[in-house]
Amino acid sequence: MTDNDARPGSGGSGHLSRRTLLKAGGLVVAGTAAGFGAAAIAEATESAQAAEQAGRSDYDTIVVGAGLAGLTAARELRKKGRRVLLLEARDRIGGRTWTDRFNDYEIERGGAWVDPLQPHVWRELSRYNLTIVADQGPERVLMPTPGGFAEFDPVTAYTRQGELFTPFFAGARDYFPKPYAPFTREDLLTPLDGLSLRDRLNQLAYPPADEMRMTGTTSLYGAPSSRGGLLQLAQWWALAGWNYTGFSGVNTFRIERGTVALATAILNEGKPDLKLRAPVASVVQANGTVRVTTRSGAAFTAPEVIMAVPVNVWKTIAFSPGLPQPHLEATAQGYGVPRQKKLWLDLATPTDRFIAEAPEGFPFAIMGRLNDNAPAVAFTVDTSFDVTNRAAVEAAVREIIPSAVVRSHTVSDWQAEEFSLGGPAFRQPRQLTRLHRAIGQPLGRVKFAGDDLALGWSGYMDGAIESGLRVAGAPTLAPSPNASPDTQGMALPKVNRRVYRSFVGL
Numbered sequence: 001m002t003d004n005d006a007r008p009g010s011g012g013s014g015h016l017s018r019r020t021l022l023k024a025g026g027l028v029v030a031g032t033a034a035g036f037g038a039a040a041i042a043e044a045t046e047s048a049q050a051a052e053q054a055g056r057s058d059y060d061t062i063v064v065g066a067g068l069a070g071l072t073a074a075r076e077l078r079k080k081g082r083r084v085l086l087l088e089a090r091d092r093i094g095g096r097t098w099t100d101r102f103n104d105y106e107i108e109r110g111g112a113w114v115d116p117l118q119p120h121v122w123r124e125l126s127r128y129n130l131t132i133v134a135d136q137g138p139e140r141v142l143m144p145t146p147g148g149f150a151e152f153d154p155v156t157a158y159t160r161q162g163e164l165f166t167p168f169f170a171g172a173r174d175y176f177p178k179p180y181a182p183f184t185r186e187d188l189l190t191p192l193d194g195l196s197l198r199d200r201l202n203q204l205a206y207p208p209a210d211e212m213r214m215t216g217t218t219s220l221y222g223a224p225s226s227r228g229g230l231l232q233l234a235q236w237w238a239l240a241g242w243n244y245t246g247f248s249g250v251n252t253f254r255i256e257r258g259t260v261a262l263a264t265a266i267l268n269e270g271k272p273d274l275k276l277r278a279p280v281a282s283v284v285q286a287n288g289t290v291r292v293t294t295r296s297g298a299a300f301t302a303p304e305v306i307m308a309v310p311v312n313v314w315k316t317i318a319f320s321p322g323l324p325q326p327h328l329e330a331t332a333q334g335y336g337v338p339r340q341k342k343l344w345l346d347l348a349t350p351t352d353r354f355i356a357e358a359p360e361g362f363p364f365a366i367m368g369r370l371n372d373n374a375p376a377v378a379f380t381v382d383t384s385f386d387v388t389n390r391a392a393v394e395a396a397v398r399e400i401i402p403s404a405v406v407r408s409h410t411v412s413d414w415q416a417e418e419f420s421l422g423g424p425a426f427r428q429p430r431q432l433t434r435l436h437r438a439i440g441q442p443l444g445r446v447k448f449a450g451d452d453l454a455l456g457w458s459g460y461m462d463g464a465i466e467s468g469l470r471v472a473g474a475p476t477l478a479p480s481p482n483a484s485p486d487t488q489g490m491a492l493p494k495v496n497r498r499v500y501r502s503f504v505g506l
């Protein structure tokens with residue numbers, strides 16, 4: 001049910017005095033946890049206590065955040081017969097997935113690609129009978145060399161990438177023997193978790209000509225390579241079957257009707273009470289009740305709350321009692337790839353299907369046109385050029401393809417969006433062993449969910465769904481990556497996965 005107004009009988013905002021409403025309204029302006037004053041928390045606490053004493057809660061569970069994690073959790077709880085309220089800050093569902101239009105073309109501004117190696121998202125696609133399409137893939141690949149960019153056929157280019165990346169992940173089968181249970185060999189993980197992607201490159205000491213072919217990948221996720229943790233990428237390698245074809249081929253496929261079709265199907269099955277444009281400002285627990293207050297002052301109570309918002313956003317919400325130390329550290333350090341922007345480019349030239357990878361330090365880490373007559377997609381973590389300016393974007397593209405002509409473009413800046421404050425999850429060194437388990441733990445009656453907290457495909461839609469299932473007490477999946485992927489009866493377009501450089505996790 002889509003319902004932007006307080007539900008009759010919910011008792012929601014009716015619980016608040018005018019004074020509280022005005023005070024809570026101040027939160028909108030402040031927009032940060034710090035902006036939520038002690039007086040407002042005290043009042044919300046009293047109110048939660050009163051609700052508890054009166055034995056009335058508006059809902060059984062309040063889920064905050066209608067991304068794939070929150071939608072999944074809400075559906076699973078509804079299936080158990082619970083009364084569920086889903087509060088979403090934006091005016092749409094889907095969070096870091098967003099099917100939109102650019103010129104006459106359907107684009108994904110966030111998550112796009114799915115794969116049978118990703119069991120949770122794949123099971124959902126099968127459940128809703130959502131058709132899968134394959135990108136056509138590149139006809140040629142531009143790779144950096146010490147003398148400039150050189151052109152290769154895709155099989156040659158990606159066979160070489162496989163030769164370079166396989167040693168990068170040497171030992172991953174030992175330290176991630178069960179990729180969905182990442183702490184199985186914590187003894188081996190702990191010393192490795194201090195390594196950044198840059199550290200691992202330094203250890204391998206590849207000749208410069210080889211290293212430059214790898215830093216397009218490491219800089220994109222690490223943002224820069226020295227920031228991203230080796231073990232995040234290594235876990236994806238393990239989840240994909242400990243080999244390059246799996247790692248690189250993941251995300252060859254898309255949902256024909258867009259990610260919006262998946263998010264909508266989950267919502268329609270669960271039918272929680274959904275309130276859009278309802279950014280949550282505070283979450284206050286007292287005597288067995290949790291009171292959730294939005295920036296506009298609407299308040300709702302339930303014995304249980306699920307926070308399915310990105311870790312990076314936790315710091316903008318006032319929790320009482322306050323977040324434990326690991327949660328505070330994680331939200332201060334950041335869990336989502338910082339600075340990453342996804343651009344769609346209408347290129348007059350070139351007109352063919354290509355992928356170009358650039359070494360660290362270039363404005364674009366990777367770009368390509370994957371389908372005929374489609375716009376090109378490009379990713380940057382460089383904050384020094386103005387991505388809103390067409391001429392600056394064209395100049396950046398021309399650093400790789402000198403003859404390129406950009407007609408128009410559009411940008412998604414997930415870092416700048418206040419309800420994500422970053423891109424997909426990508427852990428930094430030491431976050432896996434020091435923080436990951438701890439931040440998945442509840443704070444009293446408040447539980448946490450999201451792709452950031454997944455045990456498997458963190459940074460992907462699959463991880464968001466996995467986390468949403470787990471927090472709602474529903475079974476998750478952990479297939480052996482050695483087994484052939486379970487396509488769950490879905491028709492799969494036949495493609496040569498070796499020619500893909502998937503835009504893994506992008």
Ligand SMILES: Cc1cc2nc3c(=O)[nH]c(=O)nc-3n(C[C@H](O)[C@H](O)[C@H](O)COP(=O)(O)OP(=O)(O)OC[C@H]3O[C@@H](n4cnc5c(N)ncnc54)[C@H](O)[C@@H]3O)c2cc1C
Pocket residue numbers: 064065066067068069070087088089090093094095096097109110111112113114251278279280281308309310313317342414418419420422423424425449450451452459460461462463464503504505506
């Ligand atoms: C550029 C980009 C490319 C990606 N590419 C892929 C890909 O190809 N394949 C893939 O599988 N994954 C990809 N991902 C990752 C994937 O999109 C995410 O893993 C997934 O969407 C996360 O879902 P989530 O529910 O955990 O979080 P989100 O989708 O971020 O959902 C959280 C929700 O909480 C809401 N919210 C935030 N703050 C508040 C508040 N205060 N009150 C109420 N609501 C709030 C947000 O508006 C949002 O709707 C990509 C992500 C990005 C950014």
